[in-house]
Amino acid sequence: MNLDITDFRSIATVLCFVAFLGVTWWAYAPGRRQQFDEAARLPFADGSANENDPKENAHHE
Numbered sequence: 001m002n003l004d005i006t007d008f009r010s011i012a013t014v015l016c017f018v019a020f021l022g023v024t025w026w027a028y029a030p031g032r033r034q035q036f037d038e039a040a041r042l043p044f045a046d047g048s049a050n051e052n053d054p055k056e057n058a059h060h061e
Contacts, residue, residue, distance in 0.1 A: 026032070
């Protein structure tokens, strides 16, 4: 079996396409919607959830 640069490019293209499909499947999986919705609301959080966390309060004192 004699591989040249065109064969390597073809293999790389197929591998990148498979990786793209994997990431797309991961991102649009139905079980991830709640996690992504929670992450999307993080910039609007008021920070009151961390008031009782001593590690967070140590930085503010």
